[in-house]
Amino acid sequence: MEDVAQQAVPASVLLVDDEPNVLSALSRMLRHEGYVLHTAGDGHAALAILEREPIDLVLSDAMMPGMDGVELLSRVQQQWPECLRLLLTGQCDLAATDRAINEGRIYGYLSKPWDDEGLRLTLRQALQYQHTEREQKRLEALTQDQNRELAELNASLEQRVEARTQELKQTADMLEVAFRELRKSYVTATKVFSSLINQRLPPRFQTNAKVGVLVQAFAKELGLDEAQQHDLQLAAALYNLGKLAWNDRLLATPAERLSVQQRESYRLYPATGENLLMALEHMEGAAKIIRHHRERWNGSGFPDRLKGEAIPLGSRLLGLAVDFIELQRGMILPRQVMRPQALELLQKFAGRVYDPSLCQAFVTLCRDKAPDLESQGRPVLALETRKLEPGMVLAEDIHSTSGMLLHEGKxxxxxxxxxxIRLEDAENTRYTLLVYREEEADE
Known part of the structure; x- marks a missing residue:
């Protein structure tokens, strides 16, 4: 699809912030994007511009004197519902974000200080989404017009009816393409939002990408339909959404080391993530998966203590993938667990924490195919230490019981x-290492 910024009629963007230096910085950053830029220092000035100018997108600061960003975007949604709305916030304020989602029906939000390229990409995706929706409405109106014309034709005019039928088929095909583009834009926007969530997390705890790869592969292995795979893909990208309000200490503490007070906050994050997404109609399936991915097969999980097959299949699958990756990252136990031991732990808790049949299928998949999956398609080998050869490059970090040994890429x-080999003998253990295959290591 043609980039929105390069269309014949440039998009009109309104920037709203009570700080002139912020408006100047945003204007400088966007002036080469091909947009028609308008700026306002408060909500009332912004509404005045909207009254006299056709605006495609409003990017507003959350915290402004008088009329704040949430109130402004709510009024924009009521008076100009087709105008896209983005919130720019300088603090992690889930309450304000929740209000903006429910009252302003915002497309998304960005944090200060922003990443220039991330902000540009978010605006492009937002405007592309708007363009796709407008095109879909245009095509729907065209279909309605053609249906009216068809109703007026005489049934005996077989050739004309056939011609019109062919036109309708072409229109239906165009609608299908438009729908697929819209669905694709949802996924793209979700990935952008996921990257913004990762900026709040320590690098070692940015697990969404690897969880997404495993979930996608396992869903295909199970033969789930396209809609289920789509919801799982979105859920894997956003399952950490509810952790945005955590402080740095809570983010860095393994689940098994949490205090009583910290554990209360921890148990809230799946439901918080669902609440933030439920206002978006196309995210309802993913939101439900996120809510229940910490339930347990024996009913001891949270937030609803669901048991057995009452737990949605997508949630059971996501929970397996999340625990498998987070065990290896040191996010559950106070140490990072080697990949083979992580698989053993999943099997150990099958029937208590995990669906036993699903767990066995997941472990089998990981043992047979996961080396390639976890490196996102790059060719790797799983080798015992004594089969390693000089020149091979590590495809994942190596950890011993005492801590980090070697980093990926070594x-x-x-x-x-x-x-x-000497360390194995001293610790009376054996390591299985993931290394890039020779052709990959030589690049």
């Missing part, structure tokens, strides 16, 4: 391989 030499 090229092995004879000295390092000998050191690993």
């Amino acid at each position: 090229r092995l030499d004879t000295h390092l391989i000998d050191k690993l």
